[in-house]
Amino acid sequence: MTNNREIIADNLVKRYGDFIAVDNVSFKVEDGEIYGFLGPNGAGKSTTVTMLTTLSVPTSGHATVGGYDIALQAAQVRRIAGVALQDIGLDPIMKSMELLTIQAQLFGLSKRDAVKRANELLEIVGLSQFTDRRVGKYSGGMRRRLDLAMALVHQPQILFLDEPTTGLDPASRRDIWTEVRRLNREYDMTIFLTTQYLEEADELADRIAIMNKGKIAVEGQPATLKAALGRESVNITLRDNDIAERASSVLADMFDKVQVDRRTVRLYRQNAAQVVPAVVNRLTEGGIETVSLTLTQPTLDDVFLQVTGQTLEEAVAPVEGETLPA
Numbered sequence: 001m002t003n004n005r006e007i008i009a010d011n012l013v014k015r016y017g018d019f020i021a022v023d024n025v026s027f028k029v030e031d032g033e034i035y036g037f038l039g040p041n042g043a044g045k046s047t048t049v050t051m052l053t054t055l056s057v058p059t060s061g062h063a064t065v066g067g068y069d070i071a072l073q074a075a076q077v078r079r080i081a082g083v084a085l086q087d088i089g090l091d092p093i094m095k096s097m098e099l100l101t102i103q104a105q106l107f108g109l110s111k112r113d114a115v116k117r118a119n120e121l122l123e124i125v126g127l128s129q130f131t132d133r134r135v136g137k138y139s140g141g142m143r144r145r146l147d148l149a150m151a152l153v154h155q156p157q158i159l160f161l162d163e164p165t166t167g168l169d170p171a172s173r174r175d176i177w178t179e180v181r182r183l184n185r186e187y188d189m190t191i192f193l194t195t196q197y198l199e200e201a202d203e204l205a206d207r208i209a210i211m212n213k214g215k216i217a218v219e220g221q222p223a224t225l226k227a228a229l230g231r232e233s234v235n236i237t238l239r240d241n242d243i244a245e246r247a248s249s250v251l252a253d254m255f256d257k258v259q260v261d262r263r264t265v266r267l268y269r270q271n272a273a274q275v276v277p278a279v280v281n282r283l284t285e286g287g288i289e290t291v292s293l294t295l296t297q298p299t300l301d302d303v304f305l306q307v308t309g310q311t312l313e314e315a316v317a318p319v320e321g322e323t324l325p326a
Contacts, residue, residue, distance in 0.1 A: 003157075004031070004066045004067035005031040005032060005066060005157045005158055005188070005189070005190040006028065006029060006030060006031050006064070006066070006067070006190070007027075007028070007029035007035070007052065007063070007064070007065050007066075007158065007190065007192060008027075008028050008029075008063060008064045009025055009026055009027050009028075009048070009052070009061070009063040010026050010061055010062055010063060011024045011025070011026055011060070011061035011062075012024070012025045012026070012048065012051060012058050012060075012061040012062075012063055013025075013058060013059045013060040013061050014044070014047050014048075014051060014056065014058055014059050015059045020214050021044050021047040021214055022044040022047050022048055022051070022058075022214050023044070023213070023214035023215050024061065024215070025044070025048060025061075025211070025214070025215065025216055026061075026216075027209055027216060027219060029190060029192060030190075030206075031188075031190060032184070032188040032189070032190055033190055033191075033206045033207065034180070034184050034190075034191045034193060034204050034205050034206050035190075035191070035192050035193065035205060035206065035207055035208070035209070036193050036194075036195060036200075036201035036204065036205030036207070036208035036209070036222075037049075037192065037193065037194040037195075037208070037209055037211070038194070038195065038196075038198070038201055038208060038209070038210045038211070038304065039210055039211030039212060039308070040212065040308055040310065043211040043212055043213065043214065043308075044211050044213075044214045044215075045162075045194045045211055046162060046194065048211070049085070049160055049162050049192070049194060051063065051070060052065055052070060052160065052192070053065075053070075053077070053078075053081060053083045053160050054070055054071075054074040054077050054078060057071055058070070058071065065077045065080070065081055065158060066080045066081065066157055066158055068080070079154070080156055080157045080158060081156050081157075081158045081159070081160060082151035082152055082153075082154070082156035082158070082159045082160065083151055083159075083160045083162075084147045084148050084150070084151040084159075084160070084161050084162065084164055085160075085162045090135045090143060090146060090147065090150075091135065092134065092135050092136025093134055093135075093136060094134065094135055095131060095132065095133065095134055095135065096118075096122060096127055096130065096131055096133075096135060096146050096149075097115075097118050097119075097122070097131045099135065099146070099150065100114075100117070100118035100121055100122065100149060100150065100153060101114045101115055101118045102114075103150055103153045104117045104118060104153050104154075107153060107154040117153060118153075121149040121152055121153065122149065124149065124152070124179070125145040125146065125148055125149045125179060126145060126175065127142060127145055127146060127149070130142065139172075140167055140168055140169075140172070141168050141169065141171075141172025141175065141176075144164060144165065144168060144172065144176060145175070145176070145179070147164075148161075148164065148176070148179065152183075156189070157189065157190065158189065158190045158191075158192070159183065159189055159190070159191045159192070160191075160192045161180070161191060161192070161193045161194070162194045163194055163195055163196055164176055164180075164193070164195075165177075165195070165197065165200060166196060173197075173200070177200065177203060177204060180193070180204055181204065191204075193205060198299070198300040198301050198304060201222065201300060202222050202299075202300050205222060206221065207219065207220060207221050207222075208220070208221075208222055208225070208300075210303070210304060210307050210308065212307055212308045217307040217308065218303065218307045222300055225300070225303045226297070226298040226299060226300060226302070226303060227298070228303075229268070229298035229302055229303065229306065231256060231257070231268040231269055231270055231272065231298065232268070232269070232270070232271070232272035232273060232295060232296065232297060232298070233266050233267060233268045233272060233295070233296050233298065233302060234255075234266075234267045234272050234275075234276060234279060234293065234294075234295055235264055235265070235266050235267075235292075235293070235294045235295075235296060236264065236265045236267070236279075236283075236290050236292070236293050237263055237264045237290065237291040237292045237293075238263050238264075238265065238288070238289075238290060238291060239263070239289070239291060240263060241260075241262055241263055243263075243288060243289075244260050244262070244263050244264065244265050245260060246286070246288060247265050247283060247286075247288050247290075248260050248265045248267075250282055250283065250286045250288065251265070251267055251279060251282060251283070254267070254269070254275055254278065254279065254282075255267040255268055255269045255272075256268055256269045256270075257269075259305060259306075261305065261310070263291075266302070266305070267279075268302075272295060273295055276293070276295060279293070280293070
């Protein structure tokens with residue numbers, strides 16, 4: 001087994017007919033790093049993950065996981081990488097011990113060693129008290145933790161987590177965060193994390209990449225990306241979109257950059273706090289009533305909005321009647 005825990009993508013392309021889901025994507029995830037992968041629906045995040053985990057073959061380009069080529073050495077990639085995808089494929093009528101024991105035996109462990117490994121993992125993910133309960137009776141958070149345990153059966157050096165906390169309550173989400181940090185810290189495990197929660201990426205990731213329209217739009221450490229914006233923002237929420245558009249026009253000459261996100265106007269400039277009284281006066285003179293006004297330092301949401309033109313909440317919201325590739 002290799003000691004290489006790097007993930008390297010080199011001009012990865014994935015086409016579906018005339019549609020380019022992933023368009024010449026290149027990046028490097030360092031040994032022992034937590035790498036956050038963000039983007040709107042249809043940006044190419046999950047498609048990239050399916051290629052890196054050997055579930056689909058690139059149209060062109062290549063990548064290595066732990067030093068193994070994802071197309072030419074798929075079996076070796078599967079041996080060293082654990083994968084927990086969005087859709088949890090757990091048999092609802094089975095119990096956790098049964099599932100983990102079978103998974104361990106599929107990776108070559110004897111029945112005795114498989115049972116031992118299953119017990120270890122159930123303790124790690126906090127499910128050792130629920131082995132008599134069928135998986136179909138587990139809560140969403142419990143199923144996510146069991147899915148994580150399944151991905152860890154063969155003691156992988158690299159772990160792919162595709163939106164591991166989607167749909168979980170805040171407490172369960174924090175439990176998963178704690179476990180991800182522990183795996184990274186105690187086992188020096190490289191973790192590739194896609195998420196639709198900016199707080200999660202900011203909390204966990206050493207570096208992040210934001211994909212947009214099949215390409216990586218920006219990459220770097222969260223703190224560096226936020227600092228690069230270099231400006232405070234005044235965020236004004238109005239009663240409706242039309243009033244927000246009016247407010248942006250009234251205030252545009254006072255700021256370096258203005259963005260309207262539905263009912264919220266975001267205005268950016270250095271030392272924005274100093275002009276807040278002038279902003280309030282101008283809105284009052286224009287007969288524009290605000291719902292709220294806040295002053296914030298740059299956030300990952302600001303970075304996301306800058307590179308994609310929308311907030312992450314808006315970017316991942318399903319569109320009725322529309323199916324988008326991930």
